[in-house]
Amino acid sequence: MRVSLHQGPLLFLALLLTAGLLGCDGNNNTYVPPPPQAVRIAQPVVEPITLYFELTGNTAPLNAVDIEARVQGYIQSISYQDGTPVTKGTKLFGIEPDTYQAQVDQAKASLASQKASQVGAQQEYDRQLNLMKQQVTTQTAVDSARATLDEANAAILNAQANLELATINLGYTEVTAPFDGVVTNHLVDIGALVGVSGPTKLASIVQSDPLYAYFNVSETQVLMIKQALAKQGRTFKQTDLPTIPAELGLQTEQGYPHKGHLDYVSPQLDASTGTLQVRALFENKDRMMLPGLFVRIRVPVGRNDKALLVKDDAIGTNQQGSYVLVVGNDNVVAQKQVKTGQQEGPLRVIETGLEATDWVITEGIQQAVPGAKVAPEKSQMSATPAGTGGDAKPTVTTQ
Numbered sequence: 001m002r003v004s005l006h007q008g009p010l011l012f013l014a015l016l017l018t019a020g021l022l023g024c025d026g027n028n029n030t031y032v033p034p035p036p037q038a039v040r041i042a043q044p045v046v047e048p049i050t051l052y053f054e055l056t057g058n059t060a061p062l063n064a065v066d067i068e069a070r071v072q073g074y075i076q077s078i079s080y081q082d083g084t085p086v087t088k089g090t091k092l093f094g095i096e097p098d099t100y101q102a103q104v105d106q107a108k109a110s111l112a113s114q115k116a117s118q119v120g121a122q123q124e125y126d127r128q129l130n131l132m133k134q135q136v137t138t139q140t141a142v143d144s145a146r147a148t149l150d151e152a153n154a155a156i157l158n159a160q161a162n163l164e165l166a167t168i169n170l171g172y173t174e175v176t177a178p179f180d181g182v183v184t185n186h187l188v189d190i191g192a193l194v195g196v197s198g199p200t201k202l203a204s205i206v207q208s209d210p211l212y213a214y215f216n217v218s219e220t221q222v223l224m225i226k227q228a229l230a231k232q233g234r235t236f237k238q239t240d241l242p243t244i245p246a247e248l249g250l251q252t253e254q255g256y257p258h259k260g261h262l263d264y265v266s267p268q269l270d271a272s273t274g275t276l277q278v279r280a281l282f283e284n285k286d287r288m289m290l291p292g293l294f295v296r297i298r299v300p301v302g303r304n305d306k307a308l309l310v311k312d313d314a315i316g317t318n319q320q321g322s323y324v325l326v327v328g329n330d331n332v333v334a335q336k337q338v339k340t341g342q343q344e345g346p347l348r349v350i351e352t353g354l355e356a357t358d359w360v361i362t363e364g365i366q367q368a369v370p371g372a373k374v375a376p377e378k379s380q381m382s383a384t385p386a387g388t389g390g391d392a393k394p395t396v397t398t399q
Helices: 008-023 098-133 138-169 217-233 240-244
Strands: 037-043 045-069 072-076 091-095 172-178 181-183 201-216 247-248 258-267 275-282 294-311 316-318 321-327 333-344 347-352 358-365 376-380
Touching: 037 275, 037 321, 045 091, 045 333, 072 333, 091 201, 098 138, 201 294, 217 258, 217 275, 217 294, 240 258, 247 275, 275 294, 321 376, 358 376
Parallel strands: 037 376
Antiparallel strands: 037 358, 045 201, 045 294, 072 091, 091 172, 181 201, 201 275, 247 258, 247 294, 258 275, 294 347, 316 321, 321 333, 321 358, 333 347
16 A cells, blocks of 8 residues: 555554554543541530520610709709719709799798787687686687687698798709709700799609610510429519529620629510510619610520530531531531520530530531541530630520
């Protein structure tokens, strides 16, 4: 067979490719699986914890009233600065006192006149009694003198009452703080006429130390508390409220730094909401908390001596709820559905679905696939956030 010059290069390339294919070793094309993914695993923390109901509520002042003018007159003075704290009895407003001072003086004069009349009536009555003993007067004259004396005594009582009333009205011309608190801005100015057709609102005063916090407990939670008390052989008593602690946290605060105690529990459920209103009392000496704030509150309801806790970022969610990935003795990943409680620090309580002996994947979760093998590295589940260097014990809340 003859090969043309034009076919030579193509034939040579074909021979080289054939030789290359024949010379390849078939074993070099076998699939080599990747090594198992490295993950870090740890067993749950088993700790005794205090169980809490974690709720939300609002703060309210201990006392809050409107300051009103109870007598008519012109405002002569304003003796406080808007928004400043005052103590009980501090003068806030002054209403012109001249008219009411005159009424007091008039009442004093009337009382003095009635006392003088009473002295004369007493002397006449005593004289008639002596004449009666000498049988030189009649019983009618004695009775008339006695009636006059009784009228004089009654007039004195009336004059004393008028003096007290006038003195009270004069006292109303100085408007004072009814309790320690913070007074709002004044609503009237100096020279304004107040009390013409009734009490005139001058300002308001709010006492926020201590401070109330109101919150609602659901019907289910109420029943849980009663059952827990029944197991202890106890019943709920209002007198026990000061011994039940409560903790409060603001939206900008971590945890529950404010400590207080329960102060009031409504005697009946609200049928429209199925909740029971509860009130707690908290100190607020620095007045950092204001009435009307939205707050987080938790109240202890029990204790779990062997609670299981895992790192919160080791918990995933799917359509069935929460889950964790665990590694068995064969290093195969499995998924466990769990029921979680409330978070405390970096840990979260696991109520059901997990055993204390399970090894939970805490790092490398994204590379772990249920049913696949991994290369686990054992570690410990830390109860302290990274970087704190502490050894604080976890405390867990539950709803």
